[in-house]
Amino acid sequence: MTDVLRRGRASLAFSFFTQGATFALLVTRIPAIQDRYGISDALLPVFLAAVPILAGVGSVSTEQLVKRIRPSRLLRWSQPVVLLALLGAGAGDRMAEVAVALGAFGLAVGALDASMNMLGVSLQRSYGRSIMLSFHAAYSLGGILGASLAWVGAHWHLALWVSYLPVVAVLLPATLVGSRWYVDGDPAPAAGDPSPVEGRAAGQGGGGVVFKLLLPLCLVMTFAYIGDSTVSNWSAKYLKDVLGSSEQLATVPYNVYMVTTLVGRAIGDLGVRRFGAVTVVRLGTLVAAGGFAVVASAPGAWVGMLGFTLLGLGLCVLVPQTFAAAGRLFPGASDAAVARLNIFNYVGFLIGSPLVGALGDAWSYRGAMLVPMVLVLVTLVYARSFAAAPGGYGGGHERPRTADVGRGSNGL
Numbered sequence: 001m002t003d004v005l006r007r008g009r010a011s012l013a014f015s016f017f018t019q020g021a022t023f024a025l026l027v028t029r030i031p032a033i034q035d036r037y038g039i040s041d042a043l044l045p046v047f048l049a050a051v052p053i054l055a056g057v058g059s060v061s062t063e064q065l066v067k068r069i070r071p072s073r074l075l076r077w078s079q080p081v082v083l084l085a086l087l088g089a090g091a092g093d094r095m096a097e098v099a100v101a102l103g104a105f106g107l108a109v110g111a112l113d114a115s116m117n118m119l120g121v122s123l124q125r126s127y128g129r130s131i132m133l134s135f136h137a138a139y140s141l142g143g144i145l146g147a148s149l150a151w152v153g154a155h156w157h158l159a160l161w162v163s164y165l166p167v168v169a170v171l172l173p174a175t176l177v178g179s180r181w182y183v184d185g186d187p188a189p190a191a192g193d194p195s196p197v198e199g200r201a202a203g204q205g206g207g208g209v210v211f212k213l214l215l216p217l218c219l220v221m222t223f224a225y226i227g228d229s230t231v232s233n234w235s236a237k238y239l240k241d242v243l244g245s246s247e248q249l250a251t252v253p254y255n256v257y258m259v260t261t262l263v264g265r266a267i268g269d270l271g272v273r274r275f276g277a278v279t280v281v282r283l284g285t286l287v288a289a290g291g292f293a294v295v296a297s298a299p300g301a302w303v304g305m306l307g308f309t310l311l312g313l314g315l316c317v318l319v320p321q322t323f324a325a326a327g328r329l330f331p332g333a334s335d336a337a338v339a340r341l342n343i344f345n346y347v348g349f350l351i352g353s354p355l356v357g358a359l360g361d362a363w364s365y366r367g368a369m370l371v372p373m374v375l376v377l378v379t380l381v382y383a384r385s386f387a388a389a390p391g392g393y394g395g396g397h398e399r400p401r402t403a404d405v406g407r408g409s410n411g412l
Helices: 002-027 031-037 044-065 071-091 095-127 132-155 158-179 195-206 207-242 252-275 276-299 301-315 317-331 333-360 365-386
Strands: none
Touching: 002 071, 002 095, 002 132, 002 252, 031 044, 031 095, 031 158, 044 071, 044 095, 071 095, 095 132, 095 317, 095 333, 095 365, 132 158, 132 252, 132 317, 158 301, 158 317, 195 252, 207 252, 207 276, 207 301, 207 317, 207 333, 207 365, 252 276, 252 317, 276 301, 276 317, 276 333, 276 365, 301 317, 317 333, 333 365
């Protein structure tokens, strides 16, 4: 079973890596997609908003599908759809074609994100120690690679399909092969439930109660993604227009943010094992809030970049630990909890960029940076939601729970 878990962890990490690269290749080439299809500035926000909205629909649908289909199977077939949709977005000629491609991308990515994190939560439970941050570190690494490949394509003025085709040709068969070793872990039975299956059904049936208990984590997820989308959408403009940097220097903060996110997630599991999830989340929240404060008060570009560096180190722990906390909070219905929680990453993504832009235009961009700071600080109020249940995992004294180990998707 140890070999099964190790292969399952490696294959799932590769899936996270692939999704990070795929998503970065899409979002960093939005201007090129707009030019290729002649999408107007007025219509572009509609296209951009449609993707996370449809992803939310995909995540909601996944909650229902996993009652009948294992998450590993959903992940196995949703990831190729996402990759092919990326290629389709770069290979079409008409606006209707890119609309279909982006629509398919949104629906499939909702199922993909939900099922990946379902497997991550159940695999962490099987390991009996924190490993969730390592999966999101793989996502960050993929994002760095995808952004780098996008830069190469833009630098050499390559057609979109020329940039995307080699990536899809390599990653699609690799993920299909790797999917043979995904490991599904059955949710642990809730207190008083006679079996994991009945525990899952009972948890999914109590929708009102589940959502009330899940709401603090939903808010944390939303605020974390508001912070993340603020960096991804506004860091370059803020550094150039507010702090007076050169255009070349303005591209640096997001790259630094991605690298520090990777570093923070790579070492974050060690912190959770040593100090517990609550301490790590509190520290990450304070570092992220400090980063926004530095950005808002920075006298120049280099101090501003220090602020974005702190943001990467702080925000990086919040999303993975929120998924892990949902799994601990609902051990008998972790799939449903993860699927519902996953919706709120798209909510935060939808809110974050327009919120900062509107506040910046109406007030000031320095003042606008204080709003996500305050929202992120709300996490401190809900930090106890990240505590391990009695006898559970999430702190520094964890033991494997071999009874929770499910079958590999290849029948192991």
